[in-house]
Amino acid sequence: MSAVTEKSITIALAGNPNSGKTTVFNNLTGTRQKVGNWPGVTVEKKEGTIRGFGHELVIVDLPGTYSLTPYSIEEIVARDFVLNESPDVVVDIIDASNLERSLYLAVQLREINCKVVFVLNMADLARRRGIKIDAQKLSELLDVPVVFTVGNKKEGMENLLKTAVELAESETPIVVNRRVRYSADIEDAIGKLQAEIQEHTTAAFPYHARWTAIKLLENDEVIRERVLEKLENGSRRILDTAERLRKQLTDQFNDEPEILLTDERFGFIAGIVKEVLTTTTQQRVDISRNIDLVLTNRFFGFPIFILFIWAMFQLTFTVGDYPKAWIESGVGLLSASLNAALSDSLFKELLLDGIIAGVGSVVVFLPNILLLFFCIALFEDTGYMARAAFLMDRVMHLIGLHGKSFIPMLMGFGCSVPAIMASRTLESEKDRILTILITPFMSCSARLPIYIVLAGTFFAAKAGTVIFSIYLLGIVMAVVSGRLFRSTLLRGQDAPFVMELPPYRIPMLKSLMIHMWDRGKMFLKKMGGVILVGSIVVWSLSAFPRNIEYSRDYDGQIHSISDYFEREIVAADPQRQKELAANLEAELSVLLAAKKAEIAEKSYMGRIGKGIEPVFAPIGIDWRGSIALMTGFVAKEIVVSTLGILYAVESRSAEALQHALKNSGMTVLSALSMMVFVLLYLPCLATVTTIRKETNSFKWTAFSIAYSTGIAWLAAFFVYQGGLLLGLG
Amino acid sequence: MKQIHQQEKEQFKQLFLQEKLDNFEDRYRILDVFLQIENHVTLEEFIGVLKDKGVDFEESFVKQTLDLMCYFGFAQQNRFNNGLVRYEHRHLGQHHDHMICIKCDRILEFEDSDMEALQIRISGRHGFHILQHKMELYGLCSQCFPKQQASISLVMAKQGQRLIIREFTGGTTTRVRLSAMGLRVGDEIEVITNSSKGQVVIAADRTRFALGRGLAEKIQVEAVQ
Numbered sequence A: 001m002s003a004v005t006e007k008s009i010t011i012a013l014a015g016n017p018n019s020g021k022t023t024v025f026n027n028l029t030g031t032r033q034k035v036g037n038w039p040g041v042t043v044e045k046k047e048g049t050i051r052g053f054g055h056e057l058v059i060v061d062l063p064g065t066y067s068l069t070p071y072s073i074e075e076i077v078a079r080d081f082v083l084n085e086s087p088d089v090v091v092d093i094i095d096a097s098n099l100e101r102s103l104y105l106a107v108q109l110r111e112i113n114c115k116v117v118f119v120l121n122m123a124d125l126a127r128r129r130g131i132k133i134d135a136q137k138l139s140e141l142l143d144v145p146v147v148f149t150v151g152n153k154k155e156g157m158e159n160l161l162k163t164a165v166e167l168a169e170s171e172t173p174i175v176v177n178r179r180v181r182y183s184a185d186i187e188d189a190i191g192k193l194q195a196e197i198q199e200h201t202t203a204a205f206p207y208h209a210r211w212t213a214i215k216l217l218e219n220d221e222v223i224r225e226r227v228l229e230k231l232e233n234g235s236r237r238i239l240d241t242a243e244r245l246r247k248q249l250t251d252q253f254n255d256e257p258e259i260l261l262t263d264e265r266f267g268f269i270a271g272i273v274k275e276v277l278t279t280t281t282q283q284r285v286d287i288s289r290n291i292d293l294v295l296t297n298r299f300f301g302f303p304i305f306i307l308f309i310w311a312m313f314q315l316t317f318t319v320g321d322y323p324k325a326w327i328e329s330g331v332g333l334l335s336a337s338l339n340a341a342l343s344d345s346l347f348k349e350l351l352l353d354g355i356i357a358g359v360g361s362v363v364v365f366l367p368n369i370l371l372l373f374f375c376i377a378l379f380e381d382t383g384y385m386a387r388a389a390f391l392m393d394r395v396m397h398l399i400g401l402h403g404k405s406f407i408p409m410l411m412g413f414g415c416s417v418p419a420i421m422a423s424r425t426l427e428s429e430k431d432r433i434l435t436i437l438i439t440p441f442m443s444c445s446a447r448l449p450i451y452i453v454l455a456g457t458f459f460a461a462k463a464g465t466v467i468f469s470i471y472l473l474g475i476v477m478a479v480v481s482g483r484l485f486r487s488t489l490l491r492g493q494d495a496p497f498v499m500e501l502p503p504y505r506i507p508m509l510k511s512l513m514i515h516m517w518d519r520g521k522m523f524l525k526k527m528g529g530v531i532l533v534g535s536i537v538v539w540s541l542s543a544f545p546r547n548i549e550y551s552r553d554y555d556g557q558i559h560s561i562s563d564y565f566e567r568e569i570v571a572a573d574p575q576r577q578k579e580l581a582a583n584l585e586a587e588l589s590v591l592l593a594a595k596k597a598e599i600a601e602k603s604y605m606g607r608i609g610k611g612i613e614p615v616f617a618p619i620g621i622d623w624r625g626s627i628a629l630m631t632g633f634v635a636k637e638i639v640v641s642t643l644g645i646l647y648a649v650e651s652r653s654a655e656a657l658q659h660a661l662k663n664s665g666m667t668v669l670s671a672l673s674m675m676v677f678v679l680l681y682l683p684c685l686a687t688v689t690t691i692r693k694e695t696n697s698f699k700w701t702a703f704s705i706a707y708s709t710g711i712a713w714l715a716a717f718f719v720y721q722g723g724l725l726l727g728l729g
Numbered sequence B: 001m002k003q004i005h006q007q008e009k010e011q012f013k014q015l016f017l018q019e020k021l022d023n024f025e026d027r028y029r030i031l032d033v034f035l036q037i038e039n040h041v042t043l044e045e046f047i048g049v050l051k052d053k054g055v056d057f058e059e060s061f062v063k064q065t066l067d068l069m070c071y072f073g074f075a076q077q078n079r080f081n082n083g084l085v086r087y088e089h090r091h092l093g094q095h096h097d098h099m100i101c102i103k104c105d106r107i108l109e110f111e112d113s114d115m116e117a118l119q120i121r122i123s124g125r126h127g128f129h130i131l132q133h134k135m136e137l138y139g140l141c142s143q144c145f146p147k148q149q150a151s152i153s154l155v156m157a158k159q160g161q162r163l164i165i166r167e168f169t170g171g172t173t174t175r176v177r178l179s180a181m182g183l184r185v186g187d188e189i190e191v192i193t194n195s196s197k198g199q200v201v202i203a204a205d206r207t208r209f210a211l212g213r214g215l216a217e218k219i220q221v222e223a224v225q
Helices: A021-029 A073-084 A096-111 A123-128 A135-142 A157-169 A184-200 A209-217 A221-230 A232-253 A257-276 A287-295 A301-341 A346-363 A366-382 A384-399 A403-411 A416-425 A429-441 A445-458 A460-487 A509-543 A554-571 A574-602 A604-619 A623-631 A637-651 A657-663 A668-680 A685-695 A698-725 B002-018 B024-036 B043-052 B059-071 B113-125 B145-150 B172-181 B213-217
Strands: A008-015 A046-052 A055-061 A089-095 A116-121 A131-133 A146-148 A277-279 A498-501 B075-079 B085-089 B097-101 B107-110 B136-139 B151-153 B162-168 B188-194 B200-204 B207-211 B219-223
Touching (some): A021 A046, A021 A157, A096 A131, A096 A209, A135 A146, A184 A257, A209 A232, A221 A232, A232 A257, A257 A277, A287 A384, A301 A366, A346 A509, A346 A637, A384 A460, A403 A416, A403 A429, A429 A698, A445 A460, A460 A698, A509 A623, A554 A574, A574 A604, A637 A657, B043 B085, B162 B172
Parallel strands (some): B097 B136
Antiparallel strands (some): B097 B107, B151 B219, B162 B188
């Protein structure tokens, strides 16, 4: 093979949802894209480049789609890539155990002008079910290369690449026969429309005439618009002809043409399946079906689901507490030894009060985060995610959404960014925007440290329950807000809900670990990046200016008091000496605390904090809390860092943040109020950016920010003032 | 019945002779055959019956006679819902009501004395004197009705039932979409879960689907025999 004429070959992976495209993609490219056992894991096309067979191979993983008639954004992404980017080869990943349905997309791919390779994936599973597919015959019948693979065992990958590259290199034109032949009347209509299109077509028109004709007969909106756009002059004629032919066919067959064409394709497929498929020993026990009998049961399903969610949080908090304590003591040890080793300097302050106090107070939550993502990965990999969507359908109906919207919401417990992306699987635009608006109320993992710090400090043994209630409050607020939006801003019917429930699979430990570790890595990267920088900024603002004007002469007072007591002590008897020493100690600490408080208040940070304090005072949060909440816009973890720095500065000791908080005058009520505020207020920068991108609207983004912050303030106000009224302060 | 026919023939003879109509004997033979038929016939069907009885006349003559009979009130034309003109004989002083099957176009006659009495009472209340009345009930006959009943909406199905998809009553988009996902008319499915609110999980072969209520309502199914 000559590497001289190196040409880049684009290979697109297409196929039904959950047919294993991403697994194949990961195998081919050696990457670790997220794989999950539910339809809609991949909502965006992903690219990976490898070298092989003397070429640069660009592999593109597309979102799953059932047909070339798209209904949701991810399906449009898939179709548009195949149609508009003209990849050199389209590899259609077929779930071998579900041949008939997979062929529906496959025969449609044969209808457009592209080179196709069929991959019969999960071949082992099909064999176990007693399904035998004659690949040779399938290849002959449709005139396409066919290869077998087993994605999760990496079998057949080399062969797949080789076949794809050979096909891309081959000069033979794309075979046009062996396509679906429709019945005479339909072929006649296609022919007429095709002629009309060919007459008016221009070089700018990207699609094949026959395929365009078929799609116009099927009343495909996107293609109609494309025709109007690209074929200005002829478009009216073409669309009129299409409309006329559609009417004619409808009259003749008493059914819409799109149904006729679909039926005929399936007829064609039935013929192929009969030829190539033999089922032998039917293994009748369908384990997944039996599991579904229990997990989707009308009585047990929902309680089991709640139990799972509860177990997830319990595991996160209780089990996570042990490794968290280890890391905590590690951080404490580091801090103490640095304190002893370094002599007083600005650098030492930065290191101890800034970086270690800031980053150290967040990094201890790594185990909790890992566990939470482990649980979410468990939901995703087993296939339970889709069942959760089904079970929540009833609840989601209260909002006028359907169960599919719950998948983004559940993912929101992890991180809002991928969660908002996941809303792409929703077909109705209004449903999608609604889901995007309420997903941030699902408490993301970055807020978890804040709850653990606050609840752990003020609620002790009841912390787990309090945090679980905060999460529930998030769900309730999501539902209430959704209901509100549905009846005001985003009126509309909920779209029909249909979702395939994938078979249950035993998750591979390796895959779970990868999920978890990827998340852990992201978390640690954040620590080394935005949290580190944030900590330094927060510390600097709170440590400067150095030369402030004190309201009174602290040093002088300290001096005179010390002098006074020292003289007294010398003069007193031993019994009285001890008493005096204690008094001195007490008076000095009062003065020192007052001095430090003044330093903090007169620092830049203190001035900013005092400035915004009036806004937060009604909800029981002091200026330090206000600052912490403000910094949380960058990333929610910074809230804890900021608290760590601001309180550490004051107490200047190695004691944990929890102690400092308790001594700072914060009450149980203001802690609760702060948690509620954190739960609901504006999402982090990354999420806001994602909302902007996914809604494609500044208006909705601004609305989301304003609404969530407003609701957060109101809810916290009710909690705090209500609590005060009830005498809980 | 025989007696009534005899009576009608006499009335007919009297009227025709009064009006001095021609070909009385021929017309009388047509009437005779017509009165023997108890169902509703089209012109073509009636000519066929006449031929079977050995009575052979021009079509126009037969039509003219039938029209005359209608004119005098011995017969009446009826256009049921499929639009073809059918003739039936009209028992003067007597009548019957019809039930018309919209599926197979079968026509059933019925009489009910309670109904008649009720009609007289009602019209009496309005000071109305009934000369004639006509009642047509449209619906499904006993042969067509069971087919309708057996097909139910998927929301009504019970857990564990094995069903065959008979029809999608939703829009075209939904139907095409479900087809692409692997749910088509004629497919056998099993109900795994049917929550009381209408959310349904079904299994088709080894694929399972969760359906919302709105969609499940639009799927007509029939129990597997």
